[in-house]
Amino acid sequence: MDHEFYMKLALDLAGTAEGQTSPNPLVGAVCVKDGQIIGTGAHLKAGTPHAEVHALTMAGTQSVGADLYITLEPCAHIGKTPPCTDLIRKRGICRVFVASIDPNPSVNGKGIRLLQDAGIEVITGLLQEEAEQLNRAFFHFINYGKPYVTLKAATTLDGRLSTQTGDSKWITSNASRNDVHHLRHIHDAILVGVQTVLHDNPFLTTRLPHGGKNPIRIILDRYLRTPKTANIVTDGAVETIIFTLDSDKSRTVFFEHPFVSIERISETAPFLEEVLNHLARRGIMTLFVEGGSRVHSSFINAGLADELYLYMAPKLIGNGSSLFIDEKRNLMADSESLRLLDVRQIGEDVRLHARFLKE
Numbered sequence: 001m002d003h004e005f006y007m008k009l010a011l012d013l014a015g016t017a018e019g020q021t022s023p024n025p026l027v028g029a030v031c032v033k034d035g036q037i038i039g040t041g042a043h044l045k046a047g048t049p050h051a052e053v054h055a056l057t058m059a060g061t062q063s064v065g066a067d068l069y070i071t072l073e074p075c076a077h078i079g080k081t082p083p084c085t086d087l088i089r090k091r092g093i094c095r096v097f098v099a100s101i102d103p104n105p106s107v108n109g110k111g112i113r114l115l116q117d118a119g120i121e122v123i124t125g126l127l128q129e130e131a132e133q134l135n136r137a138f139f140h141f142i143n144y145g146k147p148y149v150t151l152k153a154a155t156t157l158d159g160r161l162s163t164q165t166g167d168s169k170w171i172t173s174n175a176s177r178n179d180v181h182h183l184r185h186i187h188d189a190i191l192v193g194v195q196t197v198l199h200d201n202p203f204l205t206t207r208l209p210h211g212g213k214n215p216i217r218i219i220l221d222r223y224l225r226t227p228k229t230a231n232i233v234t235d236g237a238v239e240t241i242i243f244t245l246d247s248d249k250s251r252t253v254f255f256e257h258p259f260v261s262i263e264r265i266s267e268t269a270p271f272l273e274e275v276l277n278h279l280a281r282r283g284i285m286t287l288f289v290e291g292g293s294r295v296h297s298s299f300i301n302a303g304l305a306d307e308l309y310l311y312m313a314p315k316l317i318g319n320g321s322s323l324f325i326d327e328k329r330n331l332m333a334d335s336e337s338l339r340l341l342d343v344r345q346i347g348e349d350v351r352l353h354a355r356f357l358k359e
């Protein structure tokens, strides 16, 4: 098999842990000797062994003189686990293929240099684009200090999130709504505006046939209107953080449940930026924004939206709330541009996955 085959396998292994490794990246490793795969591994959860450790443990003493394919540059610093560069050297690996360089300042090429200083041949850039796409959220988090933001909207063909009376049950099919729960499962946090809480009284939990991880719930609620009886307050399913302005100190609603906290943000600060900075400090690397339209519009207009999943049902409703609102854009040249990553039919609906193009 050729080198790309083994790196592709390492990338597929890395991807199996999607949503589990925050705030660490997704990493896969494959150890090969004389054309035989003698060890494989993926990093499964922060604080647990790295992919290289799994692969080299499986390889045992056969690792002497073998090749190692890793989707991300091996760590050189002592984090929660010992540096992988030491282990690779000790286990007698003679050649390492690295798909992407780690942007983490404490690594960033250092791991490669340590391997080369130990006389190990290092080939970089094999399937680099695929590896960087796989870890786009991690790279964004390290480079910008903010969670990677993915918007999700369910609309009719004419782009409506609800009818003019606010009805939205249901626009898309069960199959689409189930697909959304997979996206919830792989995200660290989920965010809606208080209007969605008031109107839909959502749970925002992950309800897949096999269960799934509940993302931390984030509510944007400038004037603290979240009812004490709301599902996201009373169900105790997962931690819920309500972001509000610090101006209205008179409104000190106390939510009995220990899982519910209120974070107050200065009225003079850019609200969304402050929310994202707070989440980043919590190690939240991926944020799933489920609307409504004002929330989507504020993320888009602030240049803080990175991707979009749009589920379009084959329905037309005429008037209703639009996915995106902005009175300032008068020309097509003013439009927000995206690049399509994937389009597929799910049940009766179409799901578009796109990335925002930022200048």
Ligand SMILES: Nc1c(/N=C/[C@H](O)[C@H](O)[C@H](O)COP(=O)(O)O)[nH]c(=O)[nH]c1=O
Pocket (backbone or CB within 6 Å): 153, 154, 168, 169, 170, 171, 172, 173, 176, 177, 180, 192, 196, 200, 201, 202, 203, 204, 205, 290, 291, 311
């Ligand atoms: N109205 C529709 C949606 N509506 C989504 C709502 O904004 C809100 O996120 C849900 O009501 C959350 O519900 P839960 O209690 O967590 O299940 N989302 C969809 O994918 N399709 C639709 O038709």
